[in-house]
Amino acid sequence: xxxxxxxxxxxxxxxxxxxxxxxxxxxxxxxxxxxxxxxxxxxxxxxxxxxxxxxxxxxxxxxxxxxxxxxxxxxxxxxxxxxxxxxxxxxxxxxxxxxxxxxxxxxxx
Amino acid sequence: xxxxxxxxxxxxxxxxxxxxxxxxxxxxxxxxxxxxxxxxxxxxxxxxxxxxxxxxxxxxxxxxxxxxxxxxxxxxxxxxxxxxxxxxxxxxxxxxxxxxxxxxxxxxxxx
Numbered sequence: 001x002x003x004x005x006x007x008x009x010x011x012x013x014x015x016x017x018x019x020x021x022x023x024x025x026x027x028x029x030x031x032x033x034x035x036x037x038x039x040x041x042x043x044x045x046x047x048x049x050x051x052x053x054x055x056x057x058x059x060x061x062x063x064x065x066x067x068x069x070x071x072x073x074x075x076x077x078x079x080x081x082x083x084x085x086x087x088x089x090x091x092x093x094x095x096x097x098x099x100x101x102x103x104x105x106x107x108x109x
Numbered sequence: 110x111x112x113x114x115x116x117x118x119x120x121x122x123x124x125x126x127x128x129x130x131x132x133x134x135x136x137x138x139x140x141x142x143x144x145x146x147x148x149x150x151x152x153x154x155x156x157x158x159x160x161x162x163x164x165x166x167x168x169x170x171x172x173x174x175x176x177x178x179x180x181x182x183x184x185x186x187x188x189x190x191x192x193x194x195x196x197x198x199x200x201x202x203x204x205x206x207x208x209x210x211x212x213x214x215x216x217x218x219x220x
Contacts, residue, residue, distance in 0.1 A: 006151070034208075043214055046208050096167070099153070101150055
């Protein structure tokens, strides 16, 4: 079964710090790597995504770093804000989207 | 306005009973999905559909059936509900460009 492994399960950072969330995968056929975020009581929503032709994708304070050789990708949230507190899911897709188990991020003011 | 609407939002069912979760989308997307969300497991795909009349098995289809009678509607059916099916269920539609749009979720408790 295709798998996407995500770590850590939970992460607490102080306001202004950079939060780093990590994911790895096994299947080389994956060709699309999104991150979804889910605020408490809400549904998941797409945050940012990358394709393997790039090793970096930025959108404001959010950056995906992608390492194709090691089959790893990470989400960096710069200048973390309390409003960033949410659960973040990485995912990978070839013919279907496979989600990681999620990282619960708490940003302390 | 919500483009993916799930009903009911909360449901309590008895073991062995039949449960139907409904999903309606106004995105005119061909693809629709049912996921369940459990702590430590993230979002796991149960069934999906490429269009009206089509249903496909996802990663964890056992104990679930799906029905796609129209472009807009996609149902998840638990014929004989079990306590292990207590979870939060999300329906999503897909635009064919990789992005999924999720409904608000249904919290199901099977007693």
